[in-house]
Amino acid sequence: MELIPIIRPTLPPLEKIVEAFQESxxxxxxxxxxxxxxxxRLARAYTETRHAVAVSSCTSxxxxxYAAMGLSEGAEVILxxxxxxxxxxxxxxxxxxxxxxxxxxxxxxxxxxxxxxxxSPRTAAICxxxxxxxxxxxxxxxxxxxxxxxxxxxxSAQGLGARYKGRPTGGFxxxxxxxxxxxxxxxxxxxxxxxxxxxxxxxxxxxxRDYGKGPDGEDMVFNGLSARMSELHAAVGMLSLENAKNLxxxxxxLIAKYREVAAHFPGCRVQEFPEDRSSSGNYFTLLIGHNxxxxxxxxxxxxxxxxxxxxxxxxxxxxxxxxxxGLPHRIVGxxxxxxxxxxxSLALPLFSHMTEGQLGRVCEALETVLTxxxxxx
Ligand SMILES: Cc1ncc(COP(=O)(O)O)c(C=O)c1O
Numbered sequence: 001m002e003l004i005p006i007i008r009p010t011l012p013p014l015e016k017i018v019e020a021f022q023e024s025x026x027x028x029x030x031x032x033x034x035x036x037x038x039x040x041r042l043a044r045a046y047t048e049t050r051h052a053v054a055v056s057s058c059t060s061x062x063x064x065x066y067a068a069m070g071l072s073e074g075a076e077v078i079l080x081x082x083x084x085x086x087x088x089x090x091x092x093x094x095x096x097x098x099x100x101x102x103x104x105x106x107x108x109x110x111x112x113x114x115x116x117x118x119x120s121p122r123t124a125a126i127c128x129x130x131x132x133x134x135x136x137x138x139x140x141x142x143x144x145x146x147x148x149x150x151x152x153x154x155x156s157a158q159g160l161g162a163r164y165k166g167r168p169t170g171g172f173x174x175x176x177x178x179x180x181x182x183x184x185x186x187x188x189x190x191x192x193x194x195x196x197x198x199x200x201x202x203x204x205x206x207x208x209r210d211y212g213k214g215p216d217g218e219d220m221v222f223n224g225l226s227a228r229m230s231e232l233h234a235a236v237g238m239l240s241l242e243n244a245k246n247l248x249x250x251x252x253x254l255i256a257k258y259r260e261v262a263a264h265f266p267g268c269r270v271q272e273f274p275e276d277r278s279s280s281g282n283y284f285t286l287l288i289g290h291n292x293x294x295x296x297x298x299x300x301x302x303x304x305x306x307x308x309x310x311x312x313x314x315x316x317x318x319x320x321x322x323x324x325x326g327l328p329h330r331i332v333g334x335x336x337x338x339x340x341x342x343x344x345s346l347a348l349p350l351f352s353h354m355t356e357g358q359l360g361r362v363c364e365a366l367e368t369v370l371t372x373x374x375x376x377x
Contacts, residue, residue: 001306001307002307003307003308003309004307004308004309004349004354004358004361004362005309005349005351006309006310006311006347006348006349006350007182007183007349007350007351008351008353008354009182009183009187009189009351010187010240010247010351010352010353011187011189011236011240012236012239012240012243016239017232017235017236017239020035020235020238020239021035021231021232021235023035024231024232024235025231029231030230030231030232031228031229031230031231032210032228032229032231033231034231035231035234035235035238036054036229036230036231036234038234038238039054039188039229039234039235039237039238039241040052040053040054040193042238042241042242043170043193043195043241044195046168046170046241046244047168047169047170047171047195048167048168048170048171049170049171049195049196049197050196050197050199050202051195051196051197051198051199051201051202052170052193052194052195053193053194053195053196053202053205053206053209054191054192054193054209054229054234054237055191055192055193055194055205055209055227055228055229056190056191056192056209056226056227056228056229057179057181057190057191057192057227058086058155058157058177058178058179058180058181058192059086059089059090059179059192060192060209060225060227061177061178061192061193061194061227062086062087062090062127062153062155062177063090063093063094063225063227064194064205064208064209064224064225064227065090065153065174065175065177065194065201065205066090066091066094066096066125066153067094067208067222067223067224067225068201068204068205068208068222069124069125069151069153069174071094071096071124071125073095073096074095074096074097074122074328075096075097075122075123075124075125076096076097076098076099076120076122076123076124076330077091077096077097077098077099077123077124077125077126077127077153078099078101078110078115078118078119078123078125078126078127079091079098079099079100079101079110079126079127079129079155079318080100080101080102080103080109080110080111080128080129080131080338081100081101081102081103081317081318081319081320081331081335081338082102082103082108082131082314082317082318082337082338082341082342083129083131083155083314083318084129084157084314084318085318085321085323085324086155086157087127087129087155087157087318088318088324090155091127092324092327096124096125097122097328097329097330098318098324098329098330099118099120099123099329099330099331099332100318100319100329100330100331100332100335100338101114101115101117101118101332101333101335102114102332102333102335102336102337102338103131103337103338103341104137104337105337105340105341106271106272107131107134107136107137107271107272107273107274108131108132108134108271108337108341108345109128109129109130109131109134109135109136109137110126110128110129110136110141111337112137112140112141112144114332114333115141115144116144117332117333118330118332119144119148119150123148123150124150124151125150125151125152125153125174126141126144126145126150126151126152126153126173127152127153127154127155128141128152128154128155128173129154129155129156129157130154130155130156130157130158130159130162130169130280131158131271132158132271132279132282132283132284132285133158133159133161133162133185133279133280133281133282133283134159134162134271134273134277134279135156135159135162135163135164135169135172135277135279138164138165138172138173139165141172141173142172142173145173145174151173151174152172152173152174153173153174153175153176153177154169154172154173154175154176154177155177156169156170156176156177156178156195157177157178157179157184157192158179158184158185158280158282158283159176159178159280159282160178160179160180160184160185160186160193160241160244160280161185161186161244161247161248161280161281162277162278162279162280163277163278164276164277165276165277169280170193170195171195171197174196174198174201175194175195175196175198175201176194176195176196177192177193177194177195178192178193178195179191179192180192180193180233180237180240183282184282185244185247185248185251185280185281185282185352186237186240186241186244186247186280187236187237187240188229188233188234188236188237188240189233189236190233191229191233191234191237192229193237204222207221207222207224208222208223208224208225208227209224209225209227209228209229210224210226210227210228211224211225211226212224212225246352247352248280248281250352250353250354251280251281251282251350251351251352252278252279252281254281254284254350254354254359255279255281255284255350257356257359257363258270258284258286258348258350258359258362258363261363261366261367262286264367264371265286265292265293265366265370265371266291266292266293266370266371266372267288267289267290267291267292267293268286268287268288268289268292268370269287269289270284270285270286270287271285271287281350283313283347283350284347284348284350285313285345285346285347285348286299286345286346286348286366287341287344287345287346288344288345288346288370289344292370293369293370293371293372294369294370296312296343296344296346298369299346299366299369299370300312300346302365302366302368302369303348303362303365303366306361306365308348308349308361308362308365309349310346310347310348310349311346311347312342312345312346312347313345313346313347314341314342314345315342315343315345316342317335317338317339317342319331319335319338348362348366349362
């Protein structure tokens with residue numbers, strides 16, 4: 001039986017990548033050159049924003065964004081614990097203190113009510129995360145941000161291609177940072193994009209991604225990083241972004257089928273999709289509750305026996321992870337929704353070129369353990 005992977009990058013045709021990269025290759029200008037500029041232009045147009053700064057990854061982009069804000073050591077960043085480790089790693093590399101808050105039970109996005117409870121005189125930023133590709137409640141978060149004068153730094157790693165109230169993600173808050181790693185809907189193989197409407201921030205980030213170089217290229221005027229994007233990565237990113245609609249639409253069609261099938265599994269649920277926003281379709285996770293016909297481990301075992309990959313995601317929640325438990329932090333409340341989501345969610349195979357046959361095989365395997373019928377037999 002052929003393996004069904006949990007995720008596979010849908011890459012542009014190789015000859016198109018070669019064609020897009022050729023001029024840079026021949027000129028020897030292979031990093032931060034013409035293709036990177038073209039890609040940034042395209043990203044600005046796609047996200048309907050003023051500035052796009054291409055970097056080596058979402059993590060380096062987030063590290064640079066906090067660094068550019070010039071925050072003092074120990075200042076607090078409010079973030080969800082139901083997220084990927086990199087959300088907090090970017091905070092910790094800046095010697096800032098994470099403040100973990102709960103997520104909403106339905107969308108699993110950061111709960112604005114909990115954010116309000118977490119605000120303190122030390123709060124320097126709020127970091128909403130685009131969970132599985134679905135934007136958080138940006139309106140409510142922007143209201144809190146404006147009222148308290150605390151910038152939003154969005155970890156939108158999974159969110160390129162999503163929309164909120166008719167607007168593409170990217171333009172919300174002070175900045176949003178996308179990932180272009182191979183597990184993302186729109187990939188550059190590796191890379192990230194910092195999107196902002198703030199010209200001063202963008203200018204600073206352009207210098208900071210290249211060590212912090214000043215105008216003469218010798219005197220460092222900021223403490224930056226080596227976080228450039230190469231021309232080759234930009235070529236892949238640009239071609240992928242040109243194909244964004246197909247990449248997102250095909251995933252959303254597959255997700256719709258998964259959701260239809262999941263509706264027949266007692267005790268299971270799926271991420272809530274409010275009408276005012278749309279997901280990029282980065283991940284599909286099934287939430288397998290205590291009343292389901294099988295527990296999550298049994299479902300994983302069944303899938304594995306059928307040569308189908310799956311992943312507990314996000315598990316464990318960040319505030320419980322070994323590396324971060326011992327570092328300075330604050331936790332607001334008991335995070336019941338985070339613990340529930342982390343205990344129940346199972347990410348299933350999903351990629352833009354996944355076939356209906358592959359999806360059918362995953363659903364059949366799930367049906368053998370999760371339907372009422374399977375309970376009886
Ligand atoms: C929520 C979230 N934040 C950050 C990252 C890190 O992205 P990158 O690998 O581009 O640094 C990821 C990657 O999967 C992610 O899912």
